[in-house]
Amino acid sequence: MSKPLVSIIMGSQSDLKIMREAAEFLEELGIAFELTVVSAHRTPERMVAYASSARSRGLKVIVAGAGGAAHLPGMVASFTSLPVIGVPIKSSNSIDGWDSMLSILQMPAGVPVATVALNGAKNAGILAAQILGTSHKSIAKKLDRYKVQLRKKVEESFNLLEKKGWKEIQ
Numbered sequence: 463m464s465k466p467l468v469s470i471i472m473g474s475q476s477d478l479k480i481m482r483e484a485a486e487f488l489e490e491l492g493i494a495f496e497l498t499v500v501s502a503h504r505t506p507e508r509m510v511a512y513a514s515s516a517r518s519r520g521l522k523v524i525v526a527g528a529g530g531a532a533h534l535p536g537m538v539a540s541f542t543s544l545p546v547i548g549v550p551i552k553s554s555n556s557i558d559g560w561d562s563m564l565s566i567l568q569m570p571a572g573v574p575v576a577t578v579a580l581n582g583a584k585n586a587g588i589l590a591a592q593i594l595g596t597s598h599k600s601i602a603k604k605l606d607r608y609k610v611q612l613r614k615k616v617e618e619s620f621n622l623l624e625k626k627g628w629k630e631i632q
């Protein structure tokens with residue numbers, strides 16, 4: 463198994479139901495990643511050690527998901543200059559998801575977190591791959607193929623719709 467290039471971390475195991483979509487995309491593209499739980503509030507020392515050592519361990523990008531008072535992505539970004547992609551999660555301690563969203567999005571100047579949509583772990587995985595694609599030709603090629611698939615799917619859909627008419631399609 464090759465060395466992980468992407469880190470997928472989350473504040474709690476309860477976030478895995480969302481975060482697994484990032485893992486699934488990276489697996490589909492054959493990109494090596496590690497996945498674990500790092501809690502900003504419950505294991506702060508682990509979070510500091512994890513974020514501070516991420517670059518020297520060979521990681522290139524960190525995908526961090528959390529819900530509620532979602533401090534993990536921002537705090538991890540404060541301990542590393544690797545790109546951090548934040549995934550706001552609507553979790554059991556969220557009011558409506560906006561709490562997670564704003565906790566991750568509204569970072570002060572100097573400490574950016576690239577924030578995806580609420581529960582947008584798949585896009586976080588794609589964005590992580592795109593960041594790697596800037597320096598790995600084989601990953602860029604796979605992403606290009608993925609985009610072609612997306613286009614073809616929509617083409618199939620409008621062709622069918624236009625051919626059969628909207629009343630025949632669910």
Ligand code: RP5
Pocket residue numbers: 472473474475476477501527528529530531551553554555
């Ligand atoms: C956050 O609190 C976690 O990221 C999770 O989304 C939320 C709830 O955690 P559990 O109480 O389910 O462990 O820190």
